[in-house]
Amino acid sequence: MQGHNFQFTVGMLAELTGSNRQYLSRKIKRMTEDPEIRLQAVIRSNKEGYRIPEEEVLRCFDQITPQQIADFKEQFDRMPRVRMLTPEPEKKPGRYLEEENNELVEWKIHLASASAEERGSEEMREYLEGALEGLRKMQSEKLREQVLLEVFLENCERTIQELEGRLGEWPQG
Amino acid sequence: MQEMELRGLMQEWLKRKASNPQYEIADFIEEEYMKAHEAEPGSGEEKRKRLKAMQTQWEVRGQEYDEALGAYADDPSLAEWQAAEMLNNVMEVFAMPAAERYQYLLNVKYLVSCQLAAGQEAKEAEILREAFWETYQAASKKAMEAREAALQELLSETVYLMQYTGIQYTSDTRYILSKIGAGQTGNFETKPSILLKEDIRMLANYVTAEAVLSSEDLGCSRQEREFLAAEAVPVCVAAASAARGGASPSRTETLAQSILGKLCTKEGAAVIAGAAAIILAAKAVVLALELAAAGAAAAIGLKALWKHCQERRILLTESLRKHLMPWKAAKRAAEWEETPTVEEAKEYEWEMDEMV
Known part of the structure; x- marks a missing residue:
């Protein structure tokens, strides 16, 4: 049985190390090709970029410690x-993506609470197929939101620059 | 007789059991017995021997009774494999690494022990929860370094506690267990397990025997009282416990009387009268302990209980029942209460209030 082993994207690594995405992407490519390192990273599609398992991040990036990874997960993995x-x-205020995160484990709760017969049943297969369908739909919606967010962040950046420009040219006194 | 408060006694036992699943009822009774008889003459060794002899008779007579009644044929409690299967299933589906498995089992164990000790008065419950919480927190810190041996040990402790608490092999239980796997919590549906019932029986034997042994106004000699405590008490307790477990009350009592009849053929009238009082007392004690285990609010003193039994005055009137029982237990208890005549009920109403 395969566990939920954590996969890093280039974006997450950039957040973790505080470095530039493009630079990281090139560095990862070099490391996968370097026969001495042989970083195990997968590209699922050009659009999505690299996925690097947690152990590989620890093995190949000397400056990243297990503690840093634990802190990162604590902060971002909901x-x-x-x-x-x-x-x-205590009543916590709703957290970002809380419902969506719950949906990620809903099928596991269902499967883990099934009896031995129910687990291999036709109903279970149908349920799991339904869950898969639902998660795919959610994923594609979120990918669209990701683009929306990127465009928004880009606009944000431009507006900030514009404001900084204005204030920089503000007449003295 | 030293006063003994039954609810407190039962809850003390559950508290100890929840914090240490390996703790045995026999050891608990020994501790209580030694405390109760501390002031009496004789060495600790002698006292211990006396208790041991009595305990052996309790087992023998209790088993004889059960065999005669054909009780405990099906054991509705959770089997070890069932509990382990449910837990393993969750850990497998969630593909938990060792540290998470350890944390998962700790969470289940913590929630189950809170439930076992639940139903106490608010203040006690709070203190107890805090104590469990501290143990739980300390153990959680070790989750990161958990090894296979520690995991196995924790698994079997958790399984045992689930069995003891009377958690059932149902889809509801499975659902709660898997919710815990996803980091949530929940309350289990429980039924008194055979294990708990057996312990309640032992405790009822002890309590009833204590009442008989110290009852100098019973009209029996010391030897006769010892005979009653060792031989008659377990029969009566077994009958009461079988009746509580759903066997027909008239059948359980008839059987108890016939066994007592055989046991007491050579004894005098005072012993037979004593045995009759014990039938009542055992019923009341078993009920009181079961209610305490289910979290009944009222404290019940052994002295008052025994006094009423000797005078055949143990009446579970409606008002007493309301005082004693949460409504669920009340439904189950209805079958064996003594039905008083109208005059009797009137006469003893005030005494019941005093007793509670």
């Missing part, structure tokens, strides 16, 4: 999983 319980399940 996928529900077993953690230490909190003393009082």
Whole structure:
């Protein structure tokens, strides 16, 4: 059984290391081709870019520590999983992508609560197919949102520059 | 007789059991017995021997009774493999690495032990939860370094606690267990397990025997009281417990009386009268302990209970029942209560209030 092993995208690595995406992308390409390193990274499509497993990140990027990765996941990975319980399940304000993250494990809860017979049944197969369909749909919606966000961030950047420009030329006194 | 508060006793046991699943009822009874008889003459060794002899008789007579009744044929409690299967299934589907499996089992164990000790008074429950919480927190810190041996040990402890608490092999349980796998929490549906019932029986034997042994106004000699405590008590407790478990009350009682009849043929009238009081007392004690385990709010003193039994005054009137029972238990208890005549009920109403 394959676990949920964490895969880094170039964007996540850029956030983690504080470096430039394009530079990272080129560096990763070099490392996959270097016979001494042989970084195991996959490109699923040109659009999506590289996916690098957590262990490979640890192996090939000397400056990244396991603690940094743990902190990164703590901060950004909202996928529900077993953690230490909190003393009082206080009412938390809804977190970004909370519902979507719950949807990622909904099928696991369903499968893990099935009896041995139910697990291999036709109904289960249909349920899982439905779940897969739903997740694919959600993923493509989110990919569209990602483009929207990128365009927005780009606009943001331009507006900031524009404002900085104006303020920089502001007449003194 | 030293006063013994049954609810407190039961809850003390559940608390200890929840914090240490390996703790045995026999050891708990020994501890309580030694405390209760501390002031009496005689060495600790002698006292321990006396208790051991009595415990052996409880087992023997209890088993005889069960065999005669054909009780406990099906065990509705969760089998070990069923509990392990449910837990393993969740850990497998969520593909948890060792540290997460350890944390998962800890979470389940913590939630189950809270449930086992639940239903206590708010203040006690709070203290207990805090104690469990501290143990849980300390154990959680070790999750990162959990090795296979530690995982196995934790798995079997968790399984045992689930069995003891009376968690059922149902889709509801599976659902809650998998929710915990996704980092959420929930409450399990439970039924009193055979394991818990067995312990309640042992505790009821002990409590009832204590009442009989120290009851100097029973009209029996010390030897006769010892005879009753070792031989009659387990029969009555087994009958009461079988009736609570759903066997026909008239059948369980008839059988108890016939066994007691055989046991007491050579004894005098005082012993037979004592045995009759024990039938009542055992019923009341088993009920009181079961209610305490289910979180009943009222404290019940052994002295008052025994006094009423000797005078055959143990009446579960409607008002007493309301005081004692959460509504769920009340439904189950209806079958064996003594039905008082109208005059009796009137006469004893105020006494019942005093008793509670």
